[in-house]
Amino acid sequence: METGRSSESPEVPKKGKSKTPRKPKDSILKQKSPAEFFADNKNIAGFDNPGKCLYTTVRELVENALDSAESISELPVVEITIEEIGRGKFNSMIGLADHERRDEALYDDFETAKAREKRLAKEARVLEIQAKNVALGKKVKDPAATKAVKGREASYYRVTCKDNGRGMPHDDIPNMFGRVLSGTKYGLKQTRGKFGLGAKMALIWSKMSTGLPIEITSSMNSQNYTSFCRLDIDIHKNVPHIHIHEKGENKERWHGAEIQIVIEGNWTTYRSKILHYMRQMAVITPYAQFLFQFVSDSPEKNVTIRFTRRTDIMPSVPLETKYHPSAVDILLIKRLITETSKQTLLQFLQHEFVNIGKSHAERLIGEMGPDFSPKMSVKSLTPQQIVRIHQLFRQAKFDDPSGDILSPAGEYNLRLGIIKELHPDMVATFSGSAQVFEGHPFIVEAGVSIGGKDVKQGLNVFRFANRIPLLFEQGADVVTRTAMKRINWNSYKINQTQDKIGVFVSIVSTKIPFKGTGKEYIGDDISEIASAVKLFSNAAISSNQKL
Amino acid sequence: METGRSSESPEVPKKGKSKTPRKPKDSILKQKSPAEFFADNKNIAGFDNPGKCLYTTVRELVENALDSAESISELPVVEITIEEIGRGKFNSMIGLADHERRDEALYDDFETAKAREKRLAKEARVLEIQAKNVALGKKVKDPAATKAVKGREASYYRVTCKDNGRGMPHDDIPNMFGRVLSGTKYGLKQTRGKFGLGAKMALIWSKMSTGLPIEITSSMNSQNYTSFCRLDIDIHKNVPHIHIHEKGENKERWHGAEIQIVIEGNWTTYRSKILHYMRQMAVITPYAQFLFQFVSDSPEKNVTIRFTRRTDIMPSVPLETKYHPSAVDILLIKRLITETSKQTLLQFLQHEFVNIGKSHAERLIGEMGPDFSPKMSVKSLTPQQIVRIHQLFRQAKFDDPSGDILSPAGEYNLRLGIIKELHPDMVATFSGSAQVFEGHPFIVEAGVSIGGKDVKQGLNVFRFANRIPLLFEQGADVVTRTAMKRINWNSYKINQTQDKIGVFVSIVSTKIPFKGTGKEYIGDDISEIASAVKLFSNAAISSNQKL
Structure with missing residues (x-):
């Protein structure tokens, strides 16, 4: 039975076929450059909003730094600094005079005299009620917290990342940063990068948000010069736009790279994600030394965290392989x-x-x-x-590909990483042998810890793919689901809600079978991986129980 | 306290810094074409696996067809056919002789005589037990269903989509299909497309899975010829590779396009998604006529569904606008x-x-x-x-952008679509006025239905963005969450678990604030949209209650 609202039942609008016949402009076929595509769809590469952009910029720079040091078997030393830049400072940096407001009525936050009167009266009333409530011992909400501040004003940050890696060939630097889809990571091997876009997306974002170029200083092993390059990108042509590209002295025979970029961001909303990322990276990379700093004009906001190196044992570098x-x-x-x-x-x-x-x-x-x-x-x-x-x-039938070309964290390193960052009461790890999914070898390593410093009650899941932490889309991930649903914690006399449980699973492969476009989680439907995660987590726990 | 497993406590491996010192190849800077990037990352555009590829191919072709007809204010007639092609037929299509197996031991499903003996014995045992169980009246599982068949053999499909749209200029056809990031949709207006990749991704997928070209027949209004083009794409150069591009007679003065493409797919796993998609598209597009057919050699698998037109009233075409x-x-x-x-x-x-x-x-x-x-x-x-x-x-403060350039489904159409496809006992709809998010206007329309044909008990959420159905990542979507958590169904005397409830929300905008990279859901954190969805859903229900 159809009982439409009588007042709004399907009534045929009076006009013809199309409500208001409009002539669309004749369409012209245009060609976009890859850089333009990624500027328009920057969320694909994790640049969703200013906060996430700051996070992803840090991630890309840290991972490039690690790759670079590891590629020359150098124990990584990575220093990352986020410097908050107020608007006045930002403007003076770019040579723009700071402007006093003159025509107040132009601004979004402008109120008329009448509106101001009204607001003040309202605020007075709120304060009065609050005072009464306080007198009565009631809990009082901060009135500012209930109003969503419409933060349209941008926050700027200078992100600097310095490493002791291989550096870059002088002539390659412009293309390595200023040309999207140009890169060295295109062979088949285990890599940290997800799309191979890396620092290029950060440069596109700086171009969109601050218009400022990126600065690269680099020197390769035994080079007697350093390279300095300041460049941005011509988005339309997808070519680097070089401001300065010159050689300088390298008296200290330094090798490595230092990248500096100024972008819009949001430290307040992504602070905890960035710190989690750094900590998890320290867990999976205990042979690296990280110095993370946040610097601002408000000293109380500043952060300095040193993640120390706890071992000199580095996993071997992943090798390029042929296809199965x-x-x-x-x-x-x-x-x-x-x-x-x-x-x-x-x-x-x-x-x-x-x-x-x-x-x-x-x-x-x-x-x-x-x-x-x-x-x-x-x-x-x-x-x-x-x-x-x-x-x-x-x-046809073929032997499975070998896992020899992979570079797992190693049970020793995973274990050390957990101990050094979490200080658990107990820790157990397990490392599986190579398995195969769709012609690509993969290795699963698992760890379980109980107790520890700064660990919250219940399950704390740490997920790693090709030795980078995965922080987003946790709910659908095979590791989270296995830990929550397929492990009978009771049978190990572990209380899933009361105990401080750390579950660590690291998967490495020539092709991580990410689900979802953001490459932030591994699907729960790949039985090869689900059973390995379950098996090795259980193996880790039960080996622990045998103590 | 650290209590490592004594047998596996951090023992320093014996070798030097790096377990096995390997020399990585020197890296060479390479440039990838956009087509290569999307071939490598095809999941970005919804081409995750063969099944999803079939689904997304259908989606892209149907949406292009609707866009095309609407752009000339023609009531759309869209015919989509999926034809299953067995391997023998596929091989004869491409002129490849079907090969008998000769060297059986080469194959993945090969068993040695001994293994075969073993399997047969086991199967006999299973049958024996089953027979006993049947005799005892026990429920019996199909043994085949418990074994996961390792379906490495590909399934091929010819997908054909025919419309009565504007057709394409003869000379533009090759670039419209054979060049990634080439397109007409790059201005600012409400569009169905998500990335503007459209049929190009389907062509890349055909190239990867069957190697077969795409075939396009097209004619524009009042053209006295039809264009025929058979082409594929040179992935490395990102240019069309034209096999045939010729004009033919157009005696019937037909206008429109017919696209035909042969791809690997998986009908079994994505059948229900494809049918859901078609039905939801019929709901939001009641002025279009769709014929969907699945054709195979097994007549019992065949499907023919006709979604009939129920109105001649089309929403006006979205207009291009300037930026706010x-x-x-x-x-x-x-x-x-x-x-x-x-x-x-x-x-x-x-x-x-x-x-x-x-x-x-x-x-x-x-x-x-x-x-x-x-x-x-x-x-x-x-x-x-x-x-x-x-x-x-x-x-600065600016007036909100106008919603006039948007093209919402229209309350009349939404209502009709719901009635024609669900036949509910009650339906109520509500259409809001334009609002604004980050400088982009948006319009929310909502509908609620109770009862109906082929509607399951509980909440059935239908989500639409720019008039296309969103079928994936439902859990995190603002509409699903609002329907499940923020509407007090009890207060309307509606039983959330027992009644057959349809919730329909359509959002149109010059920029849909998708969350997640796949553009499959709208985040729950955009208060402008969340409150509009809640308000209008409630308005729809309560207007219904007043009957």
Whole structure:
């Protein structure tokens, strides 16, 4: 039965087909640069709002710093400073005179004399009521806290990150920062980066929010000069716009990089996320030394935290590997054919994939059909033949890829990290052997701790993917769900709500199977990983219980 | 207290600094094309796995079809067909001989004679037990259902979408499909598209999964020819690779487009999502006629659903608008300066933004400071001066942008859509006036229904953003949360768990404040929207109660 509101039942509007016929402008086909795309869709890379932008900028710089030091087997020393810059200071920095307001009525916070009178009267009334309540011993809310302050005024921050890494080749610096989709991380290996956008997004954000360039100082091992580069990015052309690019003396034979960028941010809303990030990074990277500083004109807001190094043992660097035959799509096979230096199909199969030996390759070619032969030119394969190879790769059996090229934190390091940052009463860790998901090897390491300093009651989940902390979208993550629902804490005589429980799970892989576009969590539906997480967490706890 | 497991307490590994010192390859700076980036990160655009790829392909084609018909004020007629293609058929389509297996031991599903014997014995045992259980009247599980079939074999689908829209200019067709980040949707207006990637991602996916080109047939109003184009995309160069591009006769004076693409997919897992999507689209677009068909070799799997048109009243097309001064960043101001045809600062302010009249512009310029004047050349503004303008835009007060350029579904249409697809016992709708969030106008419309056909008990939430259904990440969405937690259903004598309740909320805006990277939900923290959703839902229900 349809019983519409009689007064508003579907009445046909009086006008014709379209309520108000409007002529849309004729559409013109335009081409956007990748930099413009990411400026418009910056949330894809974690630049959602000023607060998150500050967080993600710190993250990208810290992770680049670690990558850089590790790539030359140097124990990382990373110093990160966030300096709050008031508007007056910001304006004087950019050479803009600070302006007194003259035409008050132009401003958003302007009130007419009448409105002001009204507000003051209201405030007086509120204070009166409060005074009464205080006299009666009632709890009083801060009236300011109930009003949402419309914070349209921007807050500016200078973020500086200094490392002792490999530095960058002088000539590459402009493109490494000022050209989106340019990078070195595009081979197949375990990497910290999620999209390979890194510091470029921070530069785009500085361009949007402050218009100020990024400054890079860098020197490579045994270079007798330092490189200095001040640049921004031409968003429309996606090319670096260089202000200064020069060499200086390197008397101290320093190597590493120092990046400085001024952006809009919001320390108040993202303070705790940034500090959590630093602490979790210290847990998973106990061989690094971090100095984190927040500096402002209000000394009471300042923060200095030193995360000390507790070991000299670094995980080996992840190695670049070839693709597993079950992890490639048609497009990728075509790309490998374009890029290979091999001549024949046999050589191609044997050398451009893992786990295909010569005799195996010969058998596979035999199976492909009569129009294939080991000696045929791989570059002459037809699209149909490539589809055939792809189909066979899907159906055929191959040995699992090896986990040797991965770089897990290591049980020793995970354990040390937990102990040094949480000071738990008990800690147990477990490291699994390599497993495989869709042709990519992965390793799961787990730790469980009880008690500790600055640990809240109940479950504290620490999630790491390729040795970076994951802080967002925790609820849907396989680790959180496993810890909350699939581990019978009671059976270990652990009280899930009363005890201070730390659950630490680190997953490394050549391809982390992130779910969700933000790459902030691993889906609960990948049984290979869910069971490894459960198994190793249980193994960690039960080994602990045997004490 | 640290009580590590004695057997595995932090023992320093024996080797040096790095467990196994490896030399990483020297990194080479590479440039990726935007098409390559999206091929590598296709989940950003909703192409997560074969099933989701099929869903998103359908979505993109349907939404393009609606946009196209609406842009010429034509009542949309959209026909979408998914044809399942078995491997044999697929291979004969691409001219690949179907291959018999010869070397059985190569395959993933190969079993040795011994393994086969073992399996058969086990299966016999299971059947025996089952037979016993059946005899005893026990419930029996299908043994096949408990085994997860490792479905590595691909399923292929031909997706065809035909519309009666404006068609495409003959010469633009290749770039509209074969060049990522090329498009017409880049002005500021309400659009259905989320990233402007549309059918291009479907083409990239076809390239990855089947290697087959896309086929487009199109004709524009009063063209005496039809365009036919078969193309794929050169991912590395991000340019279309044209196979055929020719004109044919258009005797019937047809206008519209027909797109055909063959991709890997998974109908089984995404069937219900695709059907939900179509039904919700029919609710919000009651002036369109949809024919959805799924066709396969197994007739029992086939689906034909016709969503009939119930009204000839179309919402007016959304109009392109200028930016509101409080919605621009520094980069955007710079872009507007580059693109403007105006000479002076005064003209620029007056004509490139909404809600700045001439005298207002003059006052703003006066407030900017002594180095600004109405007649100064806008193209000569220094970066500092642009920052000053941006700061003033942040602080100054402007009238809210008008909602006139938006195109809400309309209360009449929302109501009709609900009635025609759900056949509820009661329905009530409410349409709000335009509001504003961060300089962008938005309009919220809400509907509530009780009872109906194919409606499950409890809350059924239908969410729409710019008139497309949002099906994923429902839990965190402002509409779901409002319906579940902030509406006191009891007070309306509605039982939240027993009654069949439909909650419909449609939001349109020049910028939907999506949260999360996938643009699948609207955050619960934007109070402007949360309160509008609550208010209008309540208004809808209570108007209903007054009957």
